[in-house]
Amino acid sequence: MKTAWATASALLAGIAIGAFGVHTVDAQKRPPAYVVADNEVNDQDNYMKVVAPVAEKTTAEAGGRFLARGKPVSLSGEPPRGRLVIVQFENMDQLQKWWNNPEWQAAHKKGEQYAKFRDMAIEGVSP
Structure with missing residues (x-):
């Protein structure tokens, strides 16, 4: 027994x-993922009314968080053309879910009237 x-x-x-x-x-x-956006805003008022609120809302809903926003200072080479934004997501899948969100896509498309976007995604270093 x-x-x-x-x-x-x-x-x-x-x-x-x-x-x-x-x-x-x-x-x-999995490693975190980041959106790095270089936004050349040509109509600040409409950009802040149309794009920014939806970016804030959909990013938060997707678990993303803003790490940096503003005019960068170039340390070497050509500086970004506009306002630089860095957003962190848990992983690339979460980033892609956010990017493909119809609400965000509509705001981004509308925002093309008020800004020129250069958006990039990059995977971070594994924790």
């Missing part, structure tokens, strides 16, 4: 450890 109990205990412990290990592997995060 003791042998059966010891075997069952060891088996259960092995299953628990295996389940924890699989969960840990699944839980390991």
